[in-house]
Amino acid sequence: MRIRAVGLARGGTILALLCALPFAFSAHWVVNMFVFTLMYAALAVAWNLFAGYSGYISLGHVAFFGLGAYAEAITFSHTSIGSGYRPFYVLPLVAIGVGLASLPIGWVALRTRAITFAIVTLTMLFVFQNLATNLRSITHGSSGYALPVPTFSVATYERPFYFAMLGILAVALLVSWHVRTSKLGLMLFAIRGDEEKARGLGVRTTGSKLLVFAVSAGLTAMAGAVWAYYLTYIYPQYAVDPLVMIGSVLPVFLGGRGTLWGPVLGAFILVPAQQYLAYRLGASELYLVAYAAVFVVILLVLPRGILPSLGGLVERWRYRGSALAADDELPLQPRIGERAA
Amino acid sequence: MTPLLEVDGLTKRFGGVTAVDACSLDVPAGSITAVIGPNGSGKTTLFNLLTGFARADSGRMAFDGRTIRRPDPTTLYRRGLTRTFQQARIFGDLTLVENLTVAIQQPWHRVGFASVSRSDRRRADGLLEEFGLARLADEQAGRLSYGQKKLLEFATVLMSEPKLVLLDEPTAGVNPVMVERIEQRIRDLHARGLTFLVVEHNMPLVMSLCDPVIVLDHGKKIAEGEPAIVQRDPVVLDAYLGT
16 A cells, blocks of 8 residues: 555656646747657557557557547548537547457457567558558548647647647556556466466456557557647658657667556657757758667667666665575575566 | 266377377376376377367367367366476566466456455465465565476466366476475375376376376377386386387
């Protein structure tokens, strides 16, 4: 219970600070940058909920981002946006719709494992990109799809989008936290550890993977929907973009796979860094090289990600000279070579 | 005694190799049945077939009076047939209590509940106490020694209150003190009515613990019976010592 109170306080403080942020820094470029930071944080947390917990590396989640974006765009080309907030109210419906749509896709893709699953989902990304480009009667193809422009006050134009992204991030975190403390989380961690063994212990492997895949897809779609409304004009190559996919995976690896706050931490380091690099090196597109270099450095220096590495240090410090280490009747193995959580 | 597990003409081929060749055997209810045989005689493949981790090419099996058409690890587990692996397979990222809790059947409407409920915890603690692992209940299982991992895996498969437990080399690579502890656990559980099918290379242990003993060679059953008789069987001696 104590851990729970500490976690609640930490979560509350971080969210309160994020709520205050657009009031403290109201410059357009700052809030704009944080809209994207929050978007990638939400995408990373959603991706981690599936991939970090179950161990299945999906490289196609951005297909659901695009699905959410097009769902929002198509809906509000037929419907009035009212005072401008209506597109936010339908987000839960977008999540449920895309979540359900992801079930048959997930069911097929999840018949494969490990690297095959990564390739199958990557293929799914390009299939969706092709569909968005070629189903012209629905998506207008490569000429793009326009959304109505809201009449928000110019001085605080980004704020509604900022809070929408923050809301999605909060929901994604809440779901992630709940799953990791529940029986579903335990089943997923068992699958991540040894799926065959888990099956032999009666764990409902297919069902639990599929459930968390759909929830993760739904969360991803909400971020896509807000993104589309924010940009007001979407193109297939940006709505289903491998770069967005990489952007939602990298923070997870940097912060720590399978952790609660790791993906958020990763996004808050990577997205501003990327924006800065794009600003300094943008003309030459060298920023992409710098971005890739960041990933290489992560893999070399912190293969387990920031939070698990720090956690390992704290643990080692706490256990030094403890009864456990001194016990010779039931000696424990050293932590060397232990697999990343 | 009526057989708890009946196997008839089970066959598995890998390319040109017949790993299990028309194998028929019975595991009497309430017995500790041993499967022995030289390396590569098909013992582990037989286990994989019986527990649904591999699919047989032909043959049929019945467990607890019911024919099993398509053996599948999850279904068999729910019916009360469970196994351990030669290399102890445990979940290293999870604590000991969590390892045991994974093995408790969860209905779908409960997947959102706390991962380890109070009653899960009680059951797990009781079993860990029996296995002498209670003090390590909240440690990460990955930090256990090899012998402790074997004990933990053994304890885990008992969470579902199975009828038949298949142990694949329960004492291989384990120190003598731990061998005694594992043997004692098997005897205690057997006294409470649990049936075992054991693959084991430790012959003194097999001879004192198991009855009947089934001998495999090149995937075929070559002998079956009381340990003392099997031990003197010329066919068995020939298979082990070779010609």
